[in-house]
Amino acid sequence: MIMQKRNPVDILRENQLKNTRQRVRVLEEIVADKAAISQRDLEKKLGKEIDRVTLYRILNTYEDKGILHRIIDFNGTANYAICSSACTAHHHHDEHLHFNCTNCHKIYCLETKVPAINIPDGFTANTISLIAYGICDKCGKTDKRN
Amino acid sequence: MIMQKRNPVDILRENQLKNTRQRVRVLEEIVADKAAISQRDLEKKLGKEIDRVTLYRILNTYEDKGILHRIIDFNGTANYAICSSACTAHHHHDEHLHFNCTNCHKIYCLETKVPAINIPDGFTANTISLIAYGICDKCGKTDKRN
DNA sequence: TTTTTAATGCAATTTAATTGCATATACTAT
DNA sequence: ATAGTATATGCAATTAAATTGCATTAAAAA
Numbered sequence: 001m002i003m004q005k006r007n008p009v010d011i012l013r014e015n016q017l018k019n020t021r022q023r024v025r026v027l028e029e030i031v032a033d034k035a036a037i038s039q040r041d042l043e044k045k046l047g048k049e050i051d052r053v054t055l056y057r058i059l060n061t062y063e064d065k066g067i068l069h070r071i072i073d074f075n076g077t078a079n080y081a082i083c084s085s086a087c088t089a090h091h092h093h094d095e096h097l098h099f100n101c102t103n104c105h106k107i108y109c110l111e112t113k114v115p116a117i118n119i120p121d122g123f124t125a126n127t128i129s130l131i132a133y134g135i136c137d138k139c140g141k142t143d144k145r146n
Numbered sequence: 147m148i149m150q151k152r153n154p155v156d157i158l159r160e161n162q163l164k165n166t167r168q169r170v171r172v173l174e175e176i177v178a179d180k181a182a183i184s185q186r187d188l189e190k191k192l193g194k195e196i197d198r199v200t201l202y203r204i205l206n207t208y209e210d211k212g213i214l215h216r217i218i219d220f221n222g223t224a225n226y227a228i229c230s231s232a233c234t235a236h237h238h239h240d241e242h243l244h245f246n247c248t249n250c251h252k253i254y255c256l257e258t259k260v261p262a263i264n265i266p267d268g269f270t271a272n273t274i275s276l277i278a279y280g281i282c283d284k285c286g287k288t289d290k291r292n
Numbered sequence: 293t294t295t296t297t298a299a300t301g302c303a304a305t306t307t308a309a310t311t312g313c314a315t316a317t318a319c320t321a322t
Numbered sequence: 323a324t325a326g327t328a329t330a331t332g333c334a335a336t337t338a339a340a341t342t343g344c345a346t347t348a349a350a351a352a
Contacts, residue, residue: 198301
């Protein structure tokens, strides 16, 4: 299993993707943010530097390659976070708890593992998604800004 | 706590909603289907009888009133299922396992309860969503139709 | 019935996502 | 280095989804 470095350029090379300014910027933003981020928010940050369509395509490519994983939030919006080094293109080992703050809308990847779930006979589960909705530590600190 | 009957007309009356042909039809469809159903699929079924916009509004109303609960599937699409009788407008007691079949795309409400989850200090969880993705019992029976 | 209140359907608008294609850029081999 | 090849990007146009305003219609209350 290939270990992915946290360095954007290395990540791109390991995945046979061309090292472009736009791709590096996207990875930088996502790594910088400790939470998962949506296409929309990325566009707000990078819209001056990267075309809207290119951003869509970069995110899709990263997801296909297993570089990012996608978390769907409360509203059905896709949010992207960097995968752990154990992720591959074909199976994401990202089965940890996600926390979606209903105040600031950030999604956090938390350490808590998804517990074993009892699946009824006849059903075969491949992936389990566990998301908690509520107020994050930042927003909980009395003041409601952000 | 008000017990909701499974009868569409009763449900509407209990929620101070006018008894219209369109609202009854939507409830009928959702009760008939044992799985959760998306706006899109409802539109396919009811598009001849109910205007697209009306359908949006009915679903929103039902969700606000706690008559339906919304489950977001793998693709970020909202799916609607009838709430258990314990649901109220302000808190949905729908914290059971959902199963999203990646073959037929149906979402099933399963009996399995969401287990207790350890939430880190500073975070306050109000709702927990637990969704398993995989192959449902119907699709698992060798033939891949549906 | 009549009156009041609310829901519906249609048209128009706004917003989001996708596609095709010419141009520009990164990597490979010379 | 440079030229050639493969691919990514940006723009324009299109397609699709969701929302809003408003006139009409229908349901419930008086």
